[in-house]
Amino acid sequence: xxxxxxxxxxxxxxxxxxxxxxxxxxQIEALEAHGTRRTxxxxxxxxxxxxxxxxxxxxxxxxxxxxxxxxxxxxxxxxHGAGRFLGELNLLTGEKAFVSAxxxxxxxxxxxxxxxxxxxxxxxxxxxxxxxxxxIIRRSILIGLRTGLRIVGSRHSPDTRRLREFAARNRxxxxxxxxxxxxxxxxxxRELGVAPAETPVVICGGETVLRNPTxxxxxxAVGLQVASASQNACxxxxxxxxxxxxxxAVYAASEGLETMAIDAVAAxxxxxxxxxxxxxxxxxxxxxxxxxxxxxxxxADKFGARPRLALRATSLTRRDGNYVMRLDDxxxxxxxxxxxxxxxxxxxxDIPRLAQFEGTSIYYAATEIEAQACRMDPVAxxxxxxxxxxxxxxxxxxxxxxxxxxxxxxxxxxxSRYLVDRIERIENVHVxxxxxxxxxxxxxxxxxxxxxxNEDGExxxxxxxxxxxxxxxxxHTGWLGGAVxxxxxxxxxxxxxxxxxxPVIAPVQPAHEPLLLExxxxxxxxxxxxxxxxxxxxxxxxxxxxxxxxxxxxxxxxL
Numbered sequence: 001x002x003x004x005x006x007x008x009x010x011x012x013x014x015x016x017x018x019x020x021x022x023x024x025x026x027q028i029e030a031l032e033a034h035g036t037r038r039t040x041x042x043x044x045x046x047x048x049x050x051x052x053x054x055x056x057x058x059x060x061x062x063x064x065x066x067x068x069x070x071x072x073x074x075x076x077x078x079x080h081g082a083g084r085f086l087g088e089l090n091l092l093t094g095e096k097a098f099v100s101a102x103x104x105x106x107x108x109x110x111x112x113x114x115x116x117x118x119x120x121x122x123x124x125x126x127x128x129x130x131x132x133x134x135x136i137i138r139r140s141i142l143i144g145l146r147t148g149l150r151i152v153g154s155r156h157s158p159d160t161r162r163l164r165e166f167a168a169r170n171r172x173x174x175x176x177x178x179x180x181x182x183x184x185x186x187x188x189x190r191e192l193g194v195a196p197a198e199t200p201v202v203i204c205g206g207e208t209v210l211r212n213p214t215x216x217x218x219x220x221a222v223g224l225q226v227a228s229a230s231q232n233a234c235x236x237x238x239x240x241x242x243x244x245x246x247x248x249a250v251y252a253a254s255e256g257l258e259t260m261a262i263d264a265v266a267a268x269x270x271x272x273x274x275x276x277x278x279x280x281x282x283x284x285x286x287x288x289x290x291x292x293x294x295x296x297x298x299x300a301d302k303f304g305a306r307p308r309l310a311l312r313a314t315s316l317t318r319r320d321g322n323y324v325m326r327l328d329d330x331x332x333x334x335x336x337x338x339x340x341x342x343x344x345x346x347x348x349x350d351i352p353r354l355a356q357f358e359g360t361s362i363y364y365a366a367t368e369i370e371a372q373a374c375r376m377d378p379v380a381x382x383x384x385x386x387x388x389x390x391x392x393x394x395x396x397x398x399x400x401x402x403x404x405x406x407x408x409x410x411x412x413x414x415x416s417r418y419l420v421d422r423i424e425r426i427e428n429v430h431v432x433x434x435x436x437x438x439x440x441x442x443x444x445x446x447x448x449x450x451x452x453x454n455e456d457g458e459x460x461x462x463x464x465x466x467x468x469x470x471x472x473x474x475x476h477t478g479w480l481g482g483a484v485x486x487x488x489x490x491x492x493x494x495x496x497x498x499x500x501x502x503p504v505i506a507p508v509q510p511a512h513e514p515l516l517l518e519x520x521x522x523x524x525x526x527x528x529x530x531x532x533x534x535x536x537x538x539x540x541x542x543x544x545x546x547x548x549x550x551x552x553x554x555x556x557x558x559l
Contacts, residue, residue, distance in 0.1 A: 012063075013078040019137040021130060022083035028058060028110065034120065035112035040064075040103045047086065047101040050205035052223060054097060055111040057086040062107020068099045068147050071191075077145065079104065085131075088138040089171075092118060092298050096205075096223040098148040098173045122302050132298065136291060139171060143368075148173030149222070152188065153200025155180055155373070156360050156444055159212055160200040166215045168369040169266035169273070170309070171290050172222060176372070215265065216310040216329065225308050234258040236552050237325055237335035238305075239313050240476075242269020243538045244528025245341030246296040247545030252339075253303035255549060257556075260333055261305050264312040268293025269343050270473070270529075271538050273365035274387070275394035279416065280538055290367075292538075313342075316483040316524070321559070323523065336559055337523045337552050340480075340492060341545065344473030344529045349382065353440050361446035363468045366391035371398040374466045380449055382437060383470030384408055389419035391468050396426045403462055405435045405451060437467070475530050485520040491532035494519055515551040517544060523555045 013020060023031075035055075040046070040062055047054045049069065057064075059080050066077040066086070077099055080086060086101050091114050112120075121128035142148060149167060153160030155178050167174040179185045179199065186196075192209050194201050202210040204221050219226045236252050238245050241263035249261040266272060274289035300307055312328040316338065325333045346364035348354060354362065363370045366381075371394070378401040381388050392404045404411075404423065411431055412420045423429050432451065438459065439450035449462040475491045485493045493499075498514045517525045527544035529536055534544065 011079065012081045012084070017137055019134055019141060020078065020080065020084055021134055023058060023085060027127065028060070028083070031058060031110060031112055031120075034116050035110045037108060037110050039108050040106050042103055042106050044103040044106075045100060046103065046109070047097050047099075049097050049100045050208075051097045053094075053114060054087070054091075055113055056091055056117040057101070058110040058112075059084050059086070060108040060110055062103060062109075063105035064109075065102050065104045066099050067102055070150075075147075077142070077147065082107075085134075087135065088142065089135040089294070090223070092121070092132070092135060093301070094223055094225065095172075098142060118302070132295070136294060139173070139294075140291075142173035143171060146173070146175035148175075150175055150177060150203035151200060152177040152185065152192075152194075152203065153179060157200055158358075161360070162215070163200055163202060163213070163218065164369050165365075166218060166265060166310075168367055169268070170219075170224065171294060214310075219310040224310070225306070226310050233322060233334040233336070234260045235335065235556060236260075236337040236339060236549075237323070237333050238262070238339045238341060239325065240269065240341035240343055240528070240530070241267040241293075241297070241307060241309075242341060242343045242528055242541060243271050243292075243296070244343075244541035244545035245269070245339070246293065246300055247542045248339045248341060248527060248548055249300040249305035249307065249545075250296065250303060251546050251549040252552065253300060253305035255553070257549070257552070259305045260335065261300065261307045262311055262313065262327075262333070263307070263309055266293075266309060267297040267307060270365070270387075271541075273367050274390055275367060276390060277538060278418065289538075312479070314479050316480055337555055338525065339545075339548055339552065340484075340519070340524065340526045340530060341528045342476040342479075342530050344475050346469065347472045347474055349437060349469060349471070351437055351440065357440055357442070357446050357467070360444065361442070361466050363466060364470070366394050366468055370466075370468070371395060374399055376400055377465035378403070378463045379466045379468060380405060380437075380462060380464040381468040381470065383468075384411065385414045385470060385472070386416055386419060388468075388470035389415045389423060391470060392423055392429050393419070393426065395468070396429050400428060401463070402426075402429045403464060404429060404431045405437065406431065406433050407436055407454065409433050409455075440467070473529065477530060483521060484524055484526070487532040489532075491534075492519055492526035492530055493532050494526050497532060515554055517548045517551055518555065523559060525551060525555075 059082055064080050068075040121131055151163050198211045216226050235257040236259055238248050238261040252259040271289040272293040276286045278286035297307055313325050314328050315326045317324050322334045322336055323338050379399045380403040381391050382405045384406040392402050396402050434453055434455045435451050436454055437449050438452045441448040449464050451462050452459045477490050487493055494517045495514050498520045519526055525548050527548050528541040
């Protein structure tokens, strides 16, 4: 390393966004009662990428660099001087470290155990907000710099897309090396000892190579909490960690219930794929769905809700007075009450060859990962609701042309007025009303669309390299296998909508009029998009998840 480069690294990284705040002398003095001072030496590694646990460290004297090592090369992320603290979101979530912290200029640090930090953050709202805000921004910086995991695979591989989506949905810092575009991809695979047929692979910490891992295997590799093969009985098990499930987890755990919460992919549900939620109360400038989910998951974990990811519920039965939820890895969770918040699956178009393109060019979410895949290609969006409108606004900043295809004749029929007004002001968003997709063009990847005007029947081709579909959803209830009553569309009936017959799963008490949000099986509740009659909004889902716990308490008392 040159002398000039070394001198440059001894300058602190600027902090225009609040990612690197400096603690006050009073805050440092308060922390000293919970930590240990120690001296540091040049070149000392305070945190190493891949560490499963590490301390919360405040720099008192000297300089510490945040770096990433990849196959012998070092990449500088940031430099911290006196008063600044190290670490990012994984100090609160328990994930492994994605980058390293190395002493550049010797001095002194104050180290506080991560467990103690979590207690202090929970106990002191002002300090907690300072730390959480900085950690969330730092995670966003790491994601933007494409640090962390390396996913190596073909853009034509459904497994490559699955892994990229899992990393993006869980806000794991990562980058994607496309085998079709990266010139040295074959050389890299040879260096890793990986055959092309074994791709996609995930490189963790620059060394560990996972060959086409399952979502659960990748989750374990980075330190995400995954449900084990067998869990002890709990008061309430929550299935699905969208806004409704997260709210239920926060309220259940904060009110003293032994709570287990699981999700098949990531916290946040469909809301987490939204680039910006602008009408959620309390956020006048909007908040991304990913950040909202991140904050809620940390909040649930703070109260002891034990969120677990990457495992899917496959059935629901009763045993010895409790409910037993079986998981796709063969394990099970036993609980006295169940809150079903599994949401809905994306509704798709009934057109030929759709499945052929679903692994490469068809999308049901519009986040940074999809925007990267589309790059500067023209795209088309099908849908007339808020999700389609938000996608159009977001993708207009990445694609040269965005075609918004609406089946009806009025964009404002199902879309919020603020979104309609914004879309009308964006020059590269073209709205086609009374329009449907009838044919997909191309071979391995999408080359264009044939669309039809449903008023005059006229058809024409549309230039599009990607198709985003936002036309509603189907309830995710297939796993229940008749355990609760459903309406004619497959959504779960609750409360007064439940027929007053014998419950589907034999209870430990006579049939009774269901409680608020309770299903046909006593002690089993449904909230959010999966529930019949629900309003498909983040705020209403959070509301249902919050109030359902009052009914859970009543059910537990009755049981």
